[in-house]
Amino acid sequence: MYNKSKIAIFRKAGTPVSIEECSIPELKQGELLVKNEYVTLCRSDISTYMGKRIEKSPTILGHEIVGRIVAVAPGAPAADLNGMPLHEGKRITWAIYASDPDSEMSRLGIPQKSPDLFKYGHEQLTETNTLNGGLAEYTIIRKNTPVIVLSEDVPVNAAAIINCSVSTxxxxxxxxxxxxxxxxxxxxxxxxxxxxxxxxxxxxxxxxxxxxxxxxxxxxxxxxxxxxxxxxxxxxxxxxxxxxxxxxxxxxxxxxxxxxxxxxxxxxxxxxxxxxxxxxxxxxxxxxxxxxxxxxLHNYNADDFRAAVSFMEKHHADYPISELIYDGFTLDQTEEAFRYAIDNNPFRVGIHF
The missing domain is CATH 3.40.50.720 (NAD(P)-binding Rossmann-like Domain)
Structure with a gap:
């Protein structure tokens, strides 16, 4: 049912982002397939795009993401961090990282520094490692990624910033x-x-x-x-x-x-x-x-992520958060979105699907 995904590929600074299509691979044990609903360009995305910081490339940038589960692999978690059931159709947010919960770093409360760390929007795009960032129609949620079911009341653009800005x-x-x-x-x-x-x-x-x-x-x-x-x-x-x-x-x-x-x-x-x-x-x-x-502090842990979701669900209507995000681009306009972010310096630029 889900065979192809459009993706935005970043190769190097000074080269326009290209919009291409890739096959959606068969999910591995413990994974989820999510159809992305919204992504915002974080300052780290913009710094990579401009060459101020170097990431593995080619890559699919974007880690401030919100989406909805469309497929569940065997061994995937049956419940989120708060005990809510996970299944197709659920709107979710997920941490920027996946890592072994039994690693030494995880036991110390810093799972984002585990040796087996996987970071959404920061991984090299290869034939065997794809759909790993937010600038794509779909994202594969890897095993050992903290996931939380998100209230439908939270506006989609505000929801996207939870798993970077708010959690950090x-x-x-x-x-x-x-x-x-x-x-x-x-x-x-x-x-x-x-x-x-x-x-x-x-x-x-x-x-x-x-x-x-x-x-x-x-x-x-x-x-x-x-x-x-x-x-x-x-x-x-x-x-x-x-x-x-x-x-x-x-x-x-x-x-x-x-x-x-x-x-x-x-x-x-x-x-x-x-x-x-x-x-x-x-x-x-x-x-x-x-x-x-x-x-x-670099990134955050699962407790921080849980606190961020709680804050946004309780207080999204108390502050003009959506006003901070310029909502004017589609995935096909990713290059234009980056240029707008650089030229105008808004709090965030949003890309909707």
Whole structure:
């Protein structure tokens, strides 16, 4: 019944994405076949497209995806992470990764670093490894992928960002040790930063300070829960005395500022620095004497994913999340979608099927 899938293939920076067709292989033990409904272009997709970061290629980019199960292989999970039944017709979201749940990294709570890691939207496209990213009509959900059945009430474009943006923010908040009753400062009010404002608000943060260089994004942050906004580089961060800070920008000056902004005993979490750049210089004496903690986060674990789905199902109508996504392209227009994202820098560009 499902024989062919249209796919968008990225080969190298400077070369247009090509739209081609591939055969849908027979599912392996434990796999699901999903018909994709929507995908958004994450900043990491755009960085790969522009050559700022190097991924295995050719590849099918796209990992912020939502879709519906159309086929179930023998041995596939009968229920999702929350115990809800999985079968054909179910609308699902899934984690960016698949990995052995019994691996050492998984037991340590960082399954996204397991040695057998498979990452959607980051794998090389081969004859034996296909339909592994979101820029395709179908995606094969590999064995040991965390999957959650998603409420039909969540708008499709908002649903797509759960398995990257929203889950990563949930992981960053976890690494702070919790934000309830705390003064939180967030650097970089792109998609992750704006969603972090909302998640910190719902998690009970006492103050939420949004920091960016873009006045329009700072103005929007208030609609997502920010209690104060500040222009990066135009204030002394040491005056903030924040309980915890999170950097989503990846900018070296901003990452340093997240440390300077801490009160004694505070925690800084770095999320944005995922592209190669110069080493950062830090005042080690200040870090030691003030008992600072600095943590890095790359992707997230199943608990973060579960928290992200819960947040979106409960609060998708409380914030103008859908307004953050420019919804103007089809899979055939993937090249145009990337160009629009680069030229206009919206929070996200969406591709519908």
């Amino acid at each position: 923010v949930a992981g960053a908040i976890r690494l702070t040790g919790g934000v309830e009753g705390k003064r939180v400062a967030l650097w970089g009010i792109g998609m992750l930063g704006i969603i972090a404002c909302a998640q910190c608000r719902e998690a009970g943060a006492r103050e939420i300070i949004a920091v960016d260089i873009n006045s329009e994004r700072l103005a929007l942050a208030g609609r997502f829960g920010a209690t104060q906004t500040m222009k990066a580089g135009e204030f002394d961060p040491s005056l903030l005395k924040a309980d915890c800070t999170i950097d989503f920008s990846g900018n070296l000056a901003s990452m340093g500022a997240t440390v300077d902004a801490l009160r004694i005993g505070g925690t800084a979490v770095w999320v944005g620095g995922v592209c190669p750049q110069e080493p950062i210089r830090l005042d080690t004496e200040k870090i030691v004497r003030n008992l600072y903690t600095i943590k890095g």
